[in-house]
Amino acid sequence: MEENQTTPEVQEQEPKKISLAEAMKQKLAQKKQEQANANSKQKHGPGGNQQTMKSQNHKKVNNQRKKMGV
Incomplete structure (x- = not known):
């Protein structure tokens, strides 16, 4: 009958x-x-999934021709 009884550990x-x-x-x-x-x-960690830093300085598009109507 001891087999059927649950012990505190169980x-x-x-x-x-x-x-x-x-x-x-x-x-x-x-x-x-x-x-x-x-x-x-x-x-x-070495070789982690890090994004490379990009420059935030972007060249503006020259729209002088559009303004002049040429």
Whole structure:
């Protein structure tokens, strides 16, 4: 009969019943943690997915002919 009885160790491993709001909070916290870990690896890791910096100084189009009507 001892085989059928649940020990405290087995009961701790089973998931506890929690509210839906609490479950969503835990899932959101876990997601934020994973994103933070992923972002830190990409920024500091070699060969990360970094975009190359582009110059913001763009040449303006010369529309002098349009203004003069030529």
